[in-house]
Amino acid sequence: MTVIKAAITQTTWTGDKESMLDKHEQFVRDAAAQGAQVICFQELFYGPYFGITQDKKYYRYAEPADGPIVQRFAALAKEFSMVMILPIYEEDMTGVYYNTAVVVDADGTIKGKYRKNHIPHVDKFWEKFYFRPGNMGYPVFDTAVGKVGVVICYDRHFPEGWRELGLNGAHLAFNPNATKPGLSNRLWEIEQPAAAVANGYFVLAPNRVGLEDNEYGDEAVNFYGNSQIVDPRGNYVGELGSGTDEELMIRELDMDLVQQMRDDWQFYRDRRPDSYGEIVAP
Numbered sequence: 445m446t447v448i449k450a451a452i453t454q455t456t457w458t459g460d461k462e463s464m465l466d467k468h469e470q471f472v473r474d475a476a477a478q479g480a481q482v483i484c485f486q487e488l489f490y491g492p493y494f495g496i497t498q499d500k501k502y503y504r505y506a507e508p509a510d511g512p513i514v515q516r517f518a519a520l521a522k523e524f525s526m527v528m529i530l531p532i533y534e535e536d537m538t539g540v541y542y543n544t545a546v547v548v549d550a551d552g553t554i555k556g557k558y559r560k561n562h563i564p565h566v567d568k569f570w571e572k573f574y575f576r577p578g579n580m581g582y583p584v585f586d587t588a589v590g591k592v593g594v595v596i597c598y599d600r601h602f603p604e605g606w607r608e609l610g611l612n613g614a615h616l617a618f619n620p621n622a623t624k625p626g627l628s629n630r631l632w633e634i635e636q637p638a639a640a641v642a643n644g645y646f647v648l649a650p651n652r653v654g655l656e657d658n659e660y661g662d663e664a665v666n667f668y669g670n671s672q673i674v675d676p677r678g679n680y681v682g683e684l685g686s687g688t689d690e691e692l693m694i695r696e697l698d699m700d701l702v703q704q705m706r707d708d709w710q711f712y713r714d715r716r717p718d719s720y721g722e723i724v725a726p
């Protein structure tokens with residue numbers, strides 16, 4: 445049996461970037477002390493969820509995918525031999541920005557990045573103001589803990605992306621989020637388990653938690669946490685994260701379940717891509 449220890453985190457906005465970076469560095473150190481081999485933070489982890497408003501000052505949170513923040517955590521990845529999924533605000537060039545997750549291997553090597561493909565633009569999720577849609581498909585990265593893929597928040601509503609990760613070989617699919625109460629509550633309960641079952645892999649979904657009123661006052665969104673880790677049979681691995689409080693969640697994952705699920709349910713064998721043309725019709 446091949447077992448790995450995986451960590452995901454949830455927290456709220458402290459009020460400044462530096463303390464957020466320090467907080468997440470401490471998450472890494474605490475996770476390492478408990479034997480974690482991989483960690484994923486929430487969407488846009490070192491800032492507020494600035495999609496609440498449309499304000500160009502938040503462009504200054506963007507930096508290159510190999511910039512100071514990623515380099516800081518890549519050094520920690522190497523120090524603790526830990527794979528990291530780092531959801532950042534990426535500056536590709538001046539004025540061109542993406543919602544990105546950088547994957548760092550346990551030796552500190554930057555393996556690559558995923559850019560959020562589906563960009564919402566609805567009340568308090570004004571993301572098209574901040575991000576271009578992703579243009580790198582659904583890459584999967586071979587890491588020290590196995591084959592890792594990423595989708596980000598709103599991407600989870602689109603089953604095609606989850607399936608692309610499976611077809612590209614993922615055994616672990618990370619889904620960092622900034623998700624609030626409302627229309628999404630029931631979807632949060634079912635989408636990750638459904639994706640895990642349909643694709644025969646683990647899904648690890650950290651979410652923000654708490655009220656970011658220190659940034660937005662009465663406009664603030666109260667993120668509901670409830671971060672989750674789901675096995676390939678659609679079962680939660682341990683309890684959900686808190687609905688109100690910061691948390692570091694560490695779970696043991698039996699990676700043999702990926703092979704077992706795919707042997708029991710031959711969804712990849714029985715796919716009929718020749719019959720799915722309407723899915724990708726413009």
